[in-house]
Amino acid sequence: MSPTPAQPPATDAELVEACRARRPAAWEQLVLRFERLIFTVPRRAGLGPDEAADVFQTVFMRLHEHLDSLTQPERVQAWLVTTARRETLRLLQERRRTVPLALPGPRGGDDEPGAEIEAVDPEPLPEQLLDDLQQRHRARLALSGLGEPCRGLLGLLYGPAEAPPYATIAAELGMPIGSIGPTRARCLAKLRELMETMP
Amino acid sequence: MNEPLPPDDQRLAELLRRAGQDEAAPAEVLARVVALRGSAQRLAGRASTLLRRVIAVAMPDGGASGFTPAFGVRGGVPAGQQWLFKSDECEIDLRTARQGERWAVAGQLFGALGAQRVLLEGGSRPLSAELGSTREFNFADLAPGRYRLTVQAGDCEVVIPRFDVGSVDPA
Numbered sequence: 001m002s003p004t005p006a007q008p009p010a011t012d013a014e015l016v017e018a019c020r021a022r023r024p025a026a027w028e029q030l031v032l033r034f035e036r037l038i039f040t041v042p043r044r045a046g047l048g049p050d051e052a053a054d055v056f057q058t059v060f061m062r063l064h065e066h067l068d069s070l071t072q073p074e075r076v077q078a079w080l081v082t083t084a085r086r087e088t089l090r091l092l093q094e095r096r097r098t099v100p101l102a103l104p105g106p107r108g109g110d111d112e113p114g115a116e117i118e119a120v121d122p123e124p125l126p127e128q129l130l131d132d133l134q135q136r137h138r139a140r141l142a143l144s145g146l147g148e149p150c151r152g153l154l155g156l157l158y159g160p161a162e163a164p165p166y167a168t169i170a171a172e173l174g175m176p177i178g179s180i181g182p183t184r185a186r187c188l189a190k191l192r193e194l195m196e197t198m199p
Numbered sequence: 200m201n202e203p204l205p206p207d208d209q210r211l212a213e214l215l216r217r218a219g220q221d222e223a224a225p226a227e228v229l230a231r232v233v234a235l236r237g238s239a240q241r242l243a244g245r246a247s248t249l250l251r252r253v254i255a256v257a258m259p260d261g262g263a264s265g266f267t268p269a270f271g272v273r274g275g276v277p278a279g280q281q282w283l284f285k286s287d288e289c290e291i292d293l294r295t296a297r298q299g300e301r302w303a304v305a306g307q308l309f310g311a312l313g314a315q316r317v318l319l320e321g322g323s324r325p326l327s328a329e330l331g332s333t334r335e336f337n338f339a340d341l342a343p344g345r346y347r348l349t350v351q352a353g354d355c356e357v358v359i360p361r362f363d364v365g366s367v368d369p370a
Contacts, residue, residue, distance in 0.1 A: 019236070027236030031229065039224040053228040054324035060232040061325050094342075136218035143215065158215035188208045191215075 009033075009145045011199055016073035031060060034080055037137040041084040044133065045124040047091060055087045074199065081134065085125050092124060142194040149173050150187035157184060284359050289314070291350065291357070295364050302343055302364045307335040314350050314357075321346035 010018070015033065018026035038059055042052040062083055063076070070076060143154060152173055157163045170177040204212060223229075284291040289310030296303045308314055308330060317336045319326045321344055328336040343365025350357040 028233045031232050035224050035229060036221040040221040043222055049225065052222075053225060056224050056228055057232055057325055058320070061235060061320060064235050132217075133221070135214060136221055139211075139214045139218040140221075143218075154215060155219075158212050159219045185204075185208065188204075188211050192207075192211055 008194060008197070009141055011074065012076045013074040013199075016067065016070060016076050019067055027064075030076075033141065034077065034137070036140065037077075037133055038080055038084050040133055041081065041125065041130070042088040042091070044129060045088045045092060047088060051091055051095075055084055055091065058087050059083045077134065077137070081130055085130065088125060138195055138198060139191070142191050142198060145194055146187065146190060149175060149183065150190055153180070153183060154187050154191065282362070286357050289350065289357055291348070291359065293348070293359070293362065297365070298339065301339075302341045304338045304341060304346065304348075304364060305335065306348075307333065308350060309334070316351050318349040318351070319346055320349070 010029075012033075015026060015030045019030055039052055039056050042055040043049075047055065059080060063080060066079075070079065143151060146154070153169065156169050156172065163169075164172075166177050166180050169180060175183065203209075224232075281292070281294040284293060289308055291306055291308055293304065293306040296305070304319065306317075308317075314334075315330055317328050317330065319328070319338050319341075322341055326338055328338060330336055341364055343363075345361055345363050347361060348359040
């Protein structure tokens, strides 16, 4: 794999401006950038895939409507997360109204008062969780801006699949096994630097 | 085999691992969302102008504006609320009907000859319907609530920003 330089991704504000200017593929790029972040918000709150898809579509439909009137394009991520959170909570509230969870009453009888209670998570999307999801988003974005072999190496080592043995990585990336450790350290340093310089 | 990392690198590696586990949206959902802007751009490009958005307002005289709906369109819908919304571009005859615990929204478009689709938002997911041969449209199995209807017509979108299904008169 031949080395390629790191290329910091376009900023959120630049992407929003590109969408406003009707540049080809800008909207797709914007959706893809936030895809996992926005789909994960309802999933982490306990919504199923179909309901999460509803939230996802609604959020981007709202963005589509408001794109030209966003006063702070650099804060589009916060706007999306807030909208996803609000829409998720709305669906959870709707679900609580319509799907009670039957549990044994205080004395164990199903017909006792209080036999049906709602499965309520008082805070399904705490700020800490949303911060963590946004940190993950930042890491993905920074990883996408790394050149090769860093992107490939970190993707193999820390991707969703279990990391293959060094010998496999070495063969895949065409690098000596002995250089994997030092390259990994350099790549993590570059990734950290990129994350720190991202707005 | 993999030698241990310094604590800072370990934390970053853990973050990457978690980042890689976040779910992607289903492909068909993603495609629909991406197409959202694409269709608007194509329409805007065809007209060489930005998309205009026109708000339709409820007429005080309800359905008594003199138009004649297509045969069978009104007759097939159970009694329910009915309104006439009007903009410079078109009139929209809109009706709601109860279907057990759920609701239906049906309507017919007069004017806006370039229109082919109607979008309904406000339920658990945005819905889209093709206009029929008599320019009528139907949405079934809706929860009561507040909805928004958009008619896409060439370089113009006609919007009914808010109407209530299963409760009160439109705002």
